[in-house]
Amino acid sequence: MLDKLYRALYRIRRVEEEIARIYSTDKIKSPTHLSIGQEAVAVGVCEALRSTDVVFGTYRGHACYLAKGGDLRKMIAELYGKGTGCAKGKGGSMHLIDVRAGVMGTSAVVGTTIPHAVGYAYAMRLRRQDTVVVSFFGDGAIEEGVFHESMNFAALRRLPIIFVCENNSYAIHAHQLARQPASNIVERARTYLIPAERIEDNDVLRIYGLVKAAADEIRSKQSGPRFFECMTYRWKEHVGPGDDFDRGYRSISEAQPWFANDQLKRLESLLGPQVRERIMGEVEVEIAQAFQFAESSSFPAEEELYTDVFGEAAQWTAS
């Protein structure tokens, strides 16, 4: 397990570092939100899921996409705007999807995918499938009314969903306490009688363990939703590849404990050097290939402007 978690963390970190590096070349022509520092949440959660389980994420969605098994080559191609991208280049970094891997989409409008996850869970329950659905969102998203509407319905119908709040204390440059009267998002969930837990330290093993237990319980007991508020920290600026500790809205001293508690380093230290190096090597090859794939792919043909607007239910048009 440790090596799987390590690989997942390392892979996401390195992919995003590469994205950050390449960003200045303008090959990626779109706003891009990095998860560096927050990978433990996506990894802890997604490793605890089955491949048939489903996740919905946000515009800060690289980690969630990759952790859940999304195709790396298609992701990089998507960022490059290539026709081989997971959304044919039409979506870009903020609209990743990989249905095969159970990544059902990420969206640029805050909060919008939360009810989708609930609706997906509704369908799973109706169909008596034991899929567990996860909804990822930030500490800002919970200020949108739809968050409450979604929790209320999920709790009312006892749906198989795990809500995961990635609380990095900021929405763009505004601290949580400048937007909410208290830092108590778990409490909101509890008023819907949803069992809710706050994990303070970005601990990937703890997240993994708790989510695994929750998913098992949802599956075995058909119990209702669960909620996790995962405290974490964004190392980079809100959007783009740079650092922004000099911009006045947060201090590097606030970040230091999070740097020190880097889950990647932590697992690194728990693994033997051989395992580590094998994983690093494999991942680096994969990443190089993915960027190579993106580079060498073509932009979508001009006709693609007009495709994918509507789909046809071919089986019915005859009737």
Place this chain on the structure above:
Amino acid sequence: MLDKLYRALYRIRRVEEEIARIYSTDKIKSPTHLSIGQEAVAVGVCEALRSTDVVFGTYRGHACYLAKGGDLRKMIAELYGKGTGCAKGKGGSMHLIDVRAGVMGTSAVVGTTIPHAVGYAYAMRLRRQDTVVVSFFGDGAIEEGVFHESMNFAALRRLPIIFVCENNSYAIHAHQLARQPASNIVERARTYLIPAERIEDNDVLRIYGLVKAAADEIRSKQSGPRFFECMTYRWKEHVGPGDDFDRGYRSISEAQPWFANDQLKRLESLLGPQVRERIMGEVEVEIAQAFQFAESSSFPAEEELYTDVFGEAAQWTAS
């Protein structure tokens, strides 16, 4: 005080009974939602306010409008669609307003006036006025996301507002527990650190006392919002003048304790017969005059179709 409360309760009850009686004549040509049975909440709250305080209500707003001092004649004229109505006939029963009395509007779209009350309170705080603002809404309205958005902002900025949830257990024909996982609306407020209380028994004196204390505290200590969940019961059908205990969604036995606990009867028994009869007599005259006023008023002139769409800030057009 008792006589004031009694007068207010009696007046609202009798006005609505008259509305119910007249409704079958089709003089009121618009959906009308009666508060019969729920008057104690509006009365208890509004009697605890100053005339300069401000309330925002819902489409079930007759009680709130009258309790806060809204002009009865203009209200009945409004229901009749007359040009002398409080909204010139353009609004009807669901859009009562009396700015002079601090009734700042009622709306037909559930939940829409909640943030208005918060915004009004913001303006009062900014202007250093000691106005207290009250927002009335139902147990259904709290399912709308905007309720949470409004509470969050009011709590964050510690605004001079009292939230009053008139919990009559139903939204149209759906019971609260068919819409929410638990009956614990006060708990929602508490997660915003808003002091919140649930009043179980429609007790007009208790409501009055608690709201008065809350308003005093807001005024004297510039403290933040307060929340009251007032359990109450609607005697009539959701919309229209009839009874509906035969429609299957609720039973008369559920209603019986509320009938027995009628606050109007309760206060009646606490007052001497002379006081009671004087009040009754005065109120009946006022009501008769109000309906007479409505009857004899004219419908708005045809040109009125096009007025009140835009207003002009006359003082500025010169610059």
Place this chain on the structure above:
Amino acid sequence: MDRILTYAEAIREATVQEMTRDPSVIVLGLGVDDFKGLYGTTRGLQDEFGPERVFDTPLSEDGMTGVAIGAAMAGLRPIHVHIRMDFVLLAMNQIVNMAAKARYMYGGAVSVPIVVRSIIGRSWGQGPQHSQALHALFMHIPGLRVVAPSTPYDAKGCLIMSIRDDNPVMFIEHRMLHSQRGHVPSDLYTVPFGKARVLAKGSDITLVGISYMTVECLRAQRYLGEVGISAEVIDPVCLSPLDIETILTSVKKTGRLLVVDSGWTVCGASSEILAQVAEHTQGTPQIRWQRMGFAPVPCPTTKNLENLFYPNAQTVASTAFAMVHDNQRSWTPVHKEAPEIVEFKGPF
């Protein structure tokens, strides 16, 4: 087999038949399970298909629209019903930012086959917030289908089409149509999107009525017939995609177009139809065109102003008469209030 059904019954029948045929069809919305049954359109459905497939929702239009979208992504075909279109304004973010765009922005990877049924229109002093017809807002957005059938036949066929379609469909019903009666086959059939219907043939002027306004246009057509004017009446049925060909063919024949909308005119369906006709017929000097719709104000509640707010058979006939006579003559038929408007006093 053809029978006479009301528009409301036709909608209910389409729903029942599709739910029977396809277990992925579900119905949700405020009040869909209650005894009033949304003008009867959902009455008894929950008894028939159970509370998992037919359910009332909390008062959460935005969230429940998102729930429907998510369920659709998982393979269900939700029909989300709103008793008033005014409430759909709460769900614009999900409809416009997600439902209309999901397929495109995810490169074709997902479908969002939801039907958003919403009821528009006049009746018994609904007032400014309970009567709006906002189909134009949805016509503006690529990725959405918008249908507004006006007959029981089309109501059934369009609803079946909408349910089976793999895209988000805004299905718009005028409250004054629910009681209209007409032939409805008992079997399952679809009415295709993008095909207008010529409801009455005529040679002097083309009346295009949208939703309930087709009923008033047909009445106007009869009034006009009495004064020797032959009006052709067209119902676009589907507003997006719009069948401009059928309208064009008619206008080229009659030389006159009057578009009558059950909504506002500015940036409305009537402006779009007029603009398309004008684009396609430029250089044809004899063609005349005009629009009618709501007065450019919020809808007043009081009856006498409300009567002025809406177009009706008389004002349509009178406007058409003036157009046919190059505004040189005027005439208005005697005003008779439409029976469905007189009769309706709820339930709401």
Place this chain on the structure above:
Amino acid sequence: MDRILTYAEAIREATVQEMTRDPSVIVLGLGVDDFKGLYGTTRGLQDEFGPERVFDTPLSEDGMTGVAIGAAMAGLRPIHVHIRMDFVLLAMNQIVNMAAKARYMYGGAVSVPIVVRSIIGRSWGQGPQHSQALHALFMHIPGLRVVAPSTPYDAKGCLIMSIRDDNPVMFIEHRMLHSQRGHVPSDLYTVPFGKARVLAKGSDITLVGISYMTVECLRAQRYLGEVGISAEVIDPVCLSPLDIETILTSVKKTGRLLVVDSGWTVCGASSEILAQVAEHTQGTPQIRWQRMGFAPVPCPTTKNLENLFYPNAQTVASTAFAMVHDNQRSWTPVHKEAPEIVEFKGPF
């Protein structure tokens, strides 16, 4: 005194001057207090006017719009800023059901003097949910003013007008306009609603550009000049109320109308303008008209498709050229990407 300012600076200056003059003016919105300052338009305002009059909000577009409305009812004049118009979809209920209707449905008893500033448009792969221009949705609704100034001069004057107006105003800024420079008087002045501007005189064709498209129309006008075509360029400035007279006068002179919108065409501003012109000029066979706007699809993120999605100076010139030559000839100027588009890579 005239100085050269950017459009963003003009907006900021109008805000500062109005806030100084009138203590009831407040500014709220996500990020209005941050160091990026919404493209500089709100930079430093909080330092100057304090955190009670200039404040960041929670992520609650619907609720905060309601808060602004309530504050306006209490006598404040809130300016609510949205960094992207796409997010305003969350506030449609408050804007359409309350702000636009409050005065009317309350019989004139209240005013709702709010300004909703929202930023539209293209730049650096904003994609389907971060680039929409939805002014047509608001034009459709009576009770709202809709302005979309395209020059720094008008940005300042219109914003002052919007703040002082007693009605809800949708104030629309295209992201690619913020860096545009122009003369801006330092004193306070208002640009009245409902007055279009002729930005360039011409005799062969009338180009009406909406928001940023005026910039592209002016470029097109220069290209067309090089091939001997004299184009008149009109900026409506205000979309609701719309000054159709100025456009009509021009079209009657040039005989040709090309409306170029920074939005979709169906039920859009361009269809409304075309419809009104067509209504007013019926029977004039020589007049030609056409619309351009977004491709009828969600906006793709990848650059090569995005380039096809938007009209630009070249496609406008080429379309105008064909119109002037009755579609008998075609020509396209060499494609040069607009400098503001090339240069912009954030901050977002």
